[in-house]
Amino acid sequence: MRLRTLAFTVASFALGLSVGALRREPSAPLMPSDIQGSDRRRVIILGGGWGGVYTALTLERELRSGEGVEVVLISRDNFFLFTPMLPEAVGSAVALTHIVNPIRRMLKRSRFVAGEVRHIDLHDKIVEVELASGSIHRFTFDHLVLALGGETNFFGMADVAQHALTVKSLADAIAVRNHIINVLEQADVEPAEQRRNLTTFVLAGGGLNGVEVMGSINDFVRAASRAYPHVPAAEIRTVLLEAASRLMPEVEDSLAEFTRRELQTRGVEVWLRSRVAGATDSEVLLEDGRRIATSTFIWSAGVRPSRLLSELPLDRDRSGRIIVDATMRVPGQEHVWALGDCAHIPDRRQGRDAAYPTTAQHALREAYRLGRNIAAVLRDEPAKPFDYPLRIQLAIVGHRRGVASLLGLNISGFLPWWLWRTYYLARLPQADRRLRVALDWTLDLIFPRDIVELPVVPRRDRRPSSTFQSNEPDRPL
């Protein structure tokens, strides 16, 4: 089995590299890097995730240097996080640094600014950005792209927000992985009665992301526990809580049912119709009064758009996403566009009020369309509607097991897992990262998973906010 998997991994890698190589990369410079005193039209993109980075890359490809347009991408972190592999990074199947790419290396002709967007003034067309030092800089724009994604929604449960871990960012992945290793270290020493909390791992949220994270954590703790001789394997409990009567609303019933059975076969307790009502540092409380004693509670049950966007005088849907038209333009705001997890983009195929789902797969396609639309509008040409029929849906539920919906056909087992790896390896930006991940996967077949608890060094303390206030919008740096 190992040899066959090794052969598949090598084949995936070769395919991933060649598909990656076939993708078009941006070429000649779009503009000089100095933007001071610029009379070029400026497109500002907020958010360095799937929506933001790929909109910038598409604009680089679409616009020629003589067209007098400058593109500025502003984001909190200086890297692009390849979220589909985040669950694998939590489970030590790939190294954390192999699933991130420096945005500066991805962008060839756009300007990148690493900072926290603090305020957006749609009327005066100004964005305020705070750098790590605390200094505030202001940027004017001609076109603004909102690609700020989402943040975890605890639905007002302050105790859950306080006690639960989340898996949304690279920092989250480091924290969860460290926490798991740390509780195993404690469990190796503590007596049996204290061990029960430490060896119980609970995750709330049976959507696609939650299932992938739980599948990965389950594999990891069971494999890692072999290094802890005083932690009996039989004591390890992994529990997946889902409020609805089935897992993964994103896929067909039959696939969801296969996933449930598969998780259970791998040792995960799947609790359906189990809504979380609260949490303490040692327990998860359910609405029906049940309690689970645990030191590890992970919340993956809700996402809402970035809070910053709620300040804007724009129409939003019930989940807080900004409503845009089919071209991704904000109605009534000629120069404002939104995409990805923070946008409600109408999906006419699914019905009148339906919107495209919030997945990386969609954000990527939306970015391709939006980049072309903004380039068209800058040339006084019409923007076109976004139209993307979803043909492939893939998810992994643990090592060598996956589920997929391919062109209307539902499959499960080893093939979807292999397809998932091949597809996402091909999508991972930059050849060196593809090589590193393929090596991680190959080595994972031979060696035990890494259980080093990483020391976390905080960023240098920020100075008090607003230590520098530039009032010259066109002199941002």
Ligand SMILES: Cc1cc2nc3c(=O)[nH]c(=O)nc-3n(C[C@H](O)[C@H](O)[C@H](O)COP(=O)(O)OP(=O)(O)OC[C@H]3O[C@@H](n4cnc5c(N)ncnc54)[C@H](O)[C@@H]3O)c2cc1C
């Ligand atoms: C664990 C996990 C697994 C997933 N697996 C899959 C999968 O297998 N397949 C799939 O299709 N999708 C998957 N997704 C969903 C996918 O990641 C999202 O749909 C996608 O990231 C949305 O892209 P986006 O650009 O809208 O937002 P994001 O990718 O979240 O990007 C938003 C960016 O904005 C930045 N930002 C936010 N606020 C500010 C601010 N105030 N100032 C500066 N910067 C800011 C953030 O730092 C981030 O860089 C997964 C998500 C998670 C969390």
